[in-house]
Structures are given as C-alpha cells and as structure tokens.
Amino acid sequence: MAKQELTGALMVQGTTSDAGKSILVAGLCRVFYRRGMSVAPFKPQNMALNSAVTPDGGEIGRAQALQAQAANVPLSVHMNPVLLKPNTDTGAQVILQGHSIGNLEALDYHEYKPKAAEAVFDSFNMLSEQYQHILVEGAGSPAEINLRKGDIANMGFALKANCPVIIIADIDKGGVFAHLVGTLELLSEEEQALVKGFVINRFRGDIALLQGGLDWLEEKTGKPVLGVLPYLHGLHLDAEDAVPENVKADDNQQFKIIIPRLPHISNHTDFEPLRLHPELDVEYISHLETIPPADLIILPGSKNVGFDLQWLKSQGWEEAINKHLRYGGKLIGICGGLQMLGKTISDPLGIEGEITDHIGLALMDFHTTLQAEKQLTNVGGKLAFTDAPITGYEIHAGITHGKALENPAVLLDSNHEDAKPDGAISTDDQILCTYLHGFFDTPDSLQAILDWAGATTIEQFDINTQRESQLERLADAIEDSLAMDDIISITQKQ
Incomplete structure (x- = not known):
C-alpha cells in the first residue's frame, strides 16, 4: 500500500x-x-x-x-x-x-x-x-x-x-x-x-x-x-471476550447443541454460525449447571487445556459424554477440545502451569505435547468425508500424534498432492475433532458437518453474509x- x-x-x-x-x-x-x-x-x-x-x-x-x-x-x-x-x-x-x-x-x-x-x-x-x-x-x-x-x-x-x-x-x-x-x-x-x-x-x-x-x-x-x-x-457481531448469553430456543430449533463454558474458553466466536443458525438450539453450560441431553456436544478451545480438562471432569462431563456416545450422540472437539479427547496431554515446559502431565478423556487414540512455539496460520482445504471446501485458522501450541490421526477430518491445501491431514474422525463415526478455528464459517462445510451430526436443517447459513x-x-x-x-x-x- x-x-x-x-x-x-x-x-x-x-x-x-x-x-x-x-x-x-x-x-x-x-x-x-x-x-x-x-x-x-x-x-x-x-x-x-x-x-x-x-x-x-x-x-x-x-x-x-x-x-x-x-x-x-x-x-x-x-x-x-x-x-x-x-x-x-x-x-x-x-x-x-x-x-x-x-x-x-x-x-x-x-x-x-x-x-x-x-x-x-x-x-x-x-x-x-x-x-x-x-x-x-x-x-x-x-x-x-x-x-x-x-x-x-x-x-x-x-x-x-x-x-x-x-x-x-x-x-x-x-x-x-x-x-x-x-x-x-x-x-x-x-x-x-x-x-x-x-x-x-x-x-x-x-x-x-x-x-x-x-x-x-x-x-x-x-x-x-x-x-x-x-x-x-x-x-449480532463477534463478541470481544464475554461468551454470549443463552437464548431460549423456539419451535424451529429442534437440533440441540451444548458447549461447556470452560473457565479459559478461547475463540468461542467459532460457534457463532451455530448459535445464530435459525434451526439450531445452542446452549453454553456453566459451572455447576445440569448437563442436559443433546444431539451434539462440542468441546471448545482453551487457553489452559490442563486446568479446563480437570474442571470438565469435576463437573461430570466425562460421564455425560460417555453416556451421550452410548446413546448414539455426536461429539466434536476444536483445538484444545481435540487435545482433551486424546489419551494424554504432556506439558514438559510448564507452559500452562506446574502440573506437566494430564490424563485425557481417552476417546481418541492420540497424545499431545505442548510446545513453546505456536502454530499461527490461515488455511484452506476440504472436509475429508466430502468435497465441501473449508477455511479456517490455527492457533495452538500443541503437537498431536497417534493412530487416530490416520483417519483425518480435514485435508488442508487439498488441491495439492501433499495435502496435509488435520484432526480425526473416530472409527464409529461419532467423534470428529480438528485444530481449525473458524471450522463452521464456510456455508457448504457447515451444512456438511450438520448433516454428519444428524441435523435435518433446511436453510443454509452464511456467517460472513450475516456479519456484512x-x-x-x-x-x-x-x-x-x-x-x-x-x-x-x-x-x-x-
């Protein structure tokens, strides 16, 4: 310029x-x-x-x-x-x-x-x-x-x-x-x-x-x-920091999504396309609140994954998630939420505090190690289970490895032969996780994810048009x- x-x-x-x-x-x-x-x-x-x-x-x-x-x-x-x-x-x-x-x-x-x-x-x-x-x-x-x-x-x-x-x-x-x-x-x-x-x-x-x-x-x-x-x-414009207040669902919102309001929840703007979708009932669940039945549970990003993982367990979410999966519900983990779904989270440098090893929810076969240097990139690609294009951005300090990643959720730079896999989908197709923020911002991919989750939505929602x-x-x-x-x-x- x-x-x-x-x-x-x-x-x-x-x-x-x-x-x-x-x-x-x-x-x-x-x-x-x-x-x-x-x-x-x-x-x-x-x-x-x-x-x-x-x-x-x-x-x-x-x-x-x-x-x-x-x-x-x-x-x-x-x-x-x-x-x-x-x-x-x-x-x-x-x-x-x-x-x-x-x-x-x-x-x-x-x-x-x-x-x-x-x-x-x-x-x-x-x-x-x-x-x-x-x-x-x-x-x-x-x-x-x-x-x-x-x-x-x-x-x-x-x-x-x-x-x-x-x-x-x-x-x-x-x-x-x-x-x-x-x-x-x-x-x-x-x-x-x-x-x-x-x-x-x-x-x-x-x-x-x-x-x-x-x-x-x-x-x-x-x-x-x-x-x-x-x-x-x-x-409705992206909030600076405070998580938006829950809004009472109406008769058109039949598909229920719940998100734990983690003590250090980060980038909750990821969920604005869901919260503002006219056919979705999205509710944040706060400290000591009853965890209601839902069609989809989403574990959000966190600025202190170890602390928030322990909070999650103390609030009864581990039992609630396992019950949800037994009854056929779907589960998505975004960034820190992805890390929580694995077997362990290791923090050898003490980036998040004095406790350096955490036992995850063990719902996915992978392990995460926190590192000092962040991944900060804008990316694009497609969902691995459909041709729907997707864009997003990575902000995370963890490196995740394990067998579950062999079945990725997203293929980044998918127009190239060396497309980079991201995240994972469980073998029973009930759990999807990714490091991508902005995961729901692209209308076609949002619709494909909702279809995967079992939502029979009619309208296609575009958060970018809505923001404008x-x-x-x-x-x-x-x-x-x-x-x-x-x-x-x-x-x-x-």
Whole structure:
C-alpha cells in the first residue's frame, strides 16, 4: 500500500467494559469506508481470549479483525500490538506485535509496560503511514486509578499521541450520567481537554424523554453529546471476550447443541454460525449447571487445556459424554477440545502451569505435547468425508500424534498432492475433532458437518453474509443517530 499522509486519529474510550467501544469503532470504520475514506482500526492493548490470525502469521484480537472487515482492509499485527490472553487468575500470555513473548504475572507485566509501549507506538506509526485515518479503541475504563501508572491502553496512549477522545457509556446498564461525569472528573485537566464529546449507547424509548438529561450533561461538563445510539435488537457481531448469553430456543430449533463454558474458553466466536443458525438450539453450560441431553456436544478451545480438562471432569462431563456416545450422540472437539479427547496431554515446559502431565478423556487414540512455539496460520482445504471446501485458522501450541490421526477430518491445501491431514474422525463415526478455528464459517462445510451430526436443517447459513449485513445495519444506525460531520471534524483537528 502506498504511503499516505495521516489526516487524523480518534480514540473511543468507555466508562466501563462492554460499554460499546468495539462496536462503535467497527461501525465508524464502516461509515468512514462507505464515505470513501482510508481508515484502519487500532487497539493499543487488548485483553481477550478471542483472536484471529493475520496474513503474515501473527495474532490479534478478534474485535480488531471485525473492525478491519468493516474498514475493508487486510488484517495486520499492528492493529493490536499488545494482546493479553489470560491463562490464570493473575497471569496471561503476552502477545507482542502478533507473537508470544511468554507468560507474565500481572505485576511482572506492569514492569514490562515500557517495552510494550515501544511496540504500541511503533505499530501506530506504521499504520499512520498506510492509512489517512486511525480509529483507536481503548480498553476497560480510563478512570481505573490503580492502572493509571504506565497506562498504554487509554489516556496514556491518547496523551502521547495527542489523540482526541470520545467517551461512550451504556445507558441500558443504568447510571449513565454518573458514569460519564464521574469518568471525566477522575481525569486530569490535560486528559479532560482531549475529550471532545460523549456518545450514549443502547437507548430504548422516546429520545424526547432523555433530552433534559443531555442538556444537563452538556452544561455540567462543557462537552457535547455527539449522539445517542438506539438499542439495536438482534444485532449480532463477534463478541470481544464475554461468551454470549443463552437464548431460549423456539419451535424451529429442534437440533440441540451444548458447549461447556470452560473457565479459559478461547475463540468461542467459532460457534457463532451455530448459535445464530435459525434451526439450531445452542446452549453454553456453566459451572455447576445440569448437563442436559443433546444431539451434539462440542468441546471448545482453551487457553489452559490442563486446568479446563480437570474442571470438565469435576463437573461430570466425562460421564455425560460417555453416556451421550452410548446413546448414539455426536461429539466434536476444536483445538484444545481435540487435545482433551486424546489419551494424554504432556506439558514438559510448564507452559500452562506446574502440573506437566494430564490424563485425557481417552476417546481418541492420540497424545499431545505442548510446545513453546505456536502454530499461527490461515488455511484452506476440504472436509475429508466430502468435497465441501473449508477455511479456517490455527492457533495452538500443541503437537498431536497417534493412530487416530490416520483417519483425518480435514485435508488442508487439498488441491495439492501433499495435502496435509488435520484432526480425526473416530472409527464409529461419532467423534470428529480438528485444530481449525473458524471450522463452521464456510456455508457448504457447515451444512456438511450438520448433516454428519444428524441435523435435518433446511436453510443454509452464511456467517460472513450475516456479519456484512449487521455491519451495514450498525453503520446505518450511526449515520442516523450520531453527528458524523462533527465526529469527522474532531478526527481531523490535531
């Protein structure tokens, strides 16, 4: 891409987590793109277990991948230079410009922040050479007093980059005026000067009933309200981190799929094509919840496979899965879920903790050894039991070997004679496992997998078409509800 002169940047910060930062940046990216503007998303520091693989073999937060799709630009590791993937309550794997530098405890990472800051501004400068506009997403809240020192995620970044800020708050949570005024009051004068306005998110009802509060907020703070986004019922876009809430099934959803909500579940966006399919009833089962009967059980990916395997057993899943298989049910394992299905998981380097050997569910004849270096690749091929094409991406540190792999589930690069096998299908055809994330994203392969599982679905579902329609819907709402000319003007005044 030819070098472009940076016109401006804008940062979206929130009063809380899940205030709507990711969605607003995605929507603004699509609005800027529709207006013919060169734009890219950027998040200095992200903490999430949902990630995507870039074309150059790096790893970034899944939200930035969605924002890049909204902007219609290729993924880059520089869109999310620091990604923290929690693997314990106090520690995380640190991904720096797409690649792991190892695990750090919270206090150790605090000491590492100056080096992380170098990566952040290096990546920001590189994007600034390629795109005219950069839309920056903050993390959590800028008013977290205990995290202010050495901050690179919110105002620490904005100050150094001299980047204007708008603050978004979720009125559906309640207390929206307290959130906005309180957040602003906890900022320094220099930081307050960077705040150019507010956006209120998820409003239900007649906007006239809110007007008095908006007038008060503007008079109180001296900052304009740049718009009020309505509550968009049924808006389905990839979640930043939190697993979506279960939705009560309707009469059209006869095929039941259950997924354990592992303590360290990763890339649960894999299951959005299933969760949003109009004919499937998908339910996440949480800690101590009863495991209901189902047609299909899926074991998801995990950032700490050994810990989550023991949790799975403690919750009664081993017995439930064996009973499910005895009654003819189908079972799928994705990435970490694949590893759990084998006989053993060995962690000789202590990547996931002090316990280095784990006994798996022993439902497939293979063994896994965790290694320091991750496999990070975008791949394509076909399902081994049909000609249906499939695309996906690998993010895993394990190497799996064993007899069960002689009957693969997927053939990667299947147009070549040296097609690489992936995963396995059990000899009784009841269990399928793969390392591929995005396993259900291709419509033809999704239909073939559902046929294999015994689902008599009628409609073919395309998650990619769905994402595009939802991004367009979000952009329309932003155009209708926000002062876009003012927002663009703020972006350009630096």
